[in-house]
Amino acid sequence: MPSFWRHVNTVIQKSELIIEVLDSRNVEDSRNLEIEAKVNNAGKKLLFVINKCDLVNVTELEKYKKKLNPIVFISSKDKLGTTILKKKILEISRGKEIIVGVLGYPNVGKSSLINALSGRGAARTSSRSGYTRGLQKVKVDNKIMVLDTPGVLPYREKDETKHAKMSAIDYSQVKDPEYVALNFIEENKDLVKNHYKLKKTENDELLEELAFRLGRLVKGGKPDLESTSRALLKDWQKGKIK
Numbered sequence: 001m002p003s004f005w006r007h008v009n010t011v012i013q014k015s016e017l018i019i020e021v022l023d024s025r026n027v028e029d030s031r032n033l034e035i036e037a038k039v040n041n042a043g044k045k046l047l048f049v050i051n052k053c054d055l056v057n058v059t060e061l062e063k064y065k066k067k068l069n070p071i072v073f074i075s076s077k078d079k080l081g082t083t084i085l086k087k088k089i090l091e092i093s094r095g096k097e098i099i100v101g102v103l104g105y106p107n108v109g110k111s112s113l114i115n116a117l118s119g120r121g122a123a124r125t126s127s128r129s130g131y132t133r134g135l136q137k138v139k140v141d142n143k144i145m146v147l148d149t150p151g152v153l154p155y156r157e158k159d160e161t162k163h164a165k166m167s168a169i170d171y172s173q174v175k176d177p178e179y180v181a182l183n184f185i186e187e188n189k190d191l192v193k194n195h196y197k198l199k200k201t202e203n204d205e206l207l208e209e210l211a212f213r214l215g216r217l218v219k220g221g222k223p224d225l226e227s228t229s230r231a232l233l234k235d236w237q238k239g240k241i242k
Contacts, residue, residue, distance in 0.1 A: 007135050007149045008103060012038055015101030015147055017045045017092055021108045024056045024073075026166050027064055030105050032152060045092055047072065049085060051109040054078050055242050076112040077239075086117065089144055099145045106151025107167040107237075114138050114146050164233055171233035181207060181229035184236065192232070195241045207232075 012018060018039045023030040027050060039046045048068040050061060054075040061073060072088050074081030089100060102110045118140045136148040153168060160176065161183045163169040174180050185192050185203045192198065192206065196213055200206045211223030214231055218224045235241050 005152065008035065008038070008152055010135065011101035011103065011147045011149050012042050012044060015044065015099045017047060017089065017098055018101045018103060019047050019049050019113075021102060021104035021110050021113055022048060022050045023105070023108045023166055024050050024052045024061060027061070029162055030108055030166055032103070032105060035103050035152065047088065047092065049074060049113065051076055051113055052239065053080065055239050074113065074116070076109050076116040079116045082113075082116045085113075086140070086144070093143070095143070097143050097145075099147065101147045101149070103149060104151060105153065105163075105166055105168045108151065110151065111136075111148055114140070114148050117144070117146065165236070167237040171230050171237050174230070174233060177229035177233060178207070178225050181232050184232065188241075191241060195235075 018035075020032065020035060020039075021030075036046065048064075048071040050064065050071065050073050052075060053061065053073045054077060058073065064071060070088060070092070072081060072085045074085055076082070089098065092098070102114060104110050118138055138146045138148060140146055151168065153163065157163075160169065160174060161180045164171065164174045164177075164180045165184055165187075171177070182203045185206055189203070189206070192210075196210055198206050198209050198213065200209045207225055207228060208223045210232065211217065211225060211228040214228060216224045216227045216231060
């Protein structure tokens with residue numbers, strides 16, 4: 001068993017409440033059903049926290065209020081919703097001291113969430129996915145203790161396209177960036193066209209047009225599709241495409 005799964009099992013065992021952090025841009029894809037099953041089997045409480053809400057139209061998230069319960073929307077970057085999250089945690093604990101485990105895919109913002117809660121840089125963060133390496137304990141206040149872990153991918157999940165779109169794999173580490181970028185364009189065509197002010201309609205033509213727009217060319221003035229694909233994925237992972 002990979003070491004991060006041992007951390008996950010430890011966190012579930014030691015925590016009274018588990019927060020599963022989800023990405024507002026990929027709510028369903030960022031759910032880790034294996035973790036949810038483990039939490040339920042352990043008889044622990046589960047709280048869904050949708051992070052990075054500054055990157056989407058919040059009205060698009062309203063449907064999840066009925067589907068995922070209890071749920072809290074936050075932007076740890078802008079420290080929005082953290083007071084509501086604290087209140088929800090204390091509501092669940094009935095005002096008593098509580099240990100809270102924070103789990104989720106790599107780079108969904110678990111450590112940033114903890115820092116927003118605590119009001120200080122207690123949990124190590126990085127834009128590089130998978131930065132957190134081991135179990136971290138952070139005291140939010142005199143009633144809330146948080147356990148942070150490395151991001152966890154489902155054990156049998158090998159979907160590079162999904163992982164790149166969710167920032168679970170860093171754009172620089174994607175093995176086939178052009179394939180992933182074309183899939184991303186297919187699913188987010190209007191978003192890509194509007195952000196970069198592109199006019200083409202076919203996926204491959206859009207990628208080529210983007211290469212010229214960004215000036216990413218190889219010898220002979222031909223589009224550098226690999227470099228362009230990584231640039232597109234980088235902009236998405238860094239939150240520049242909204």
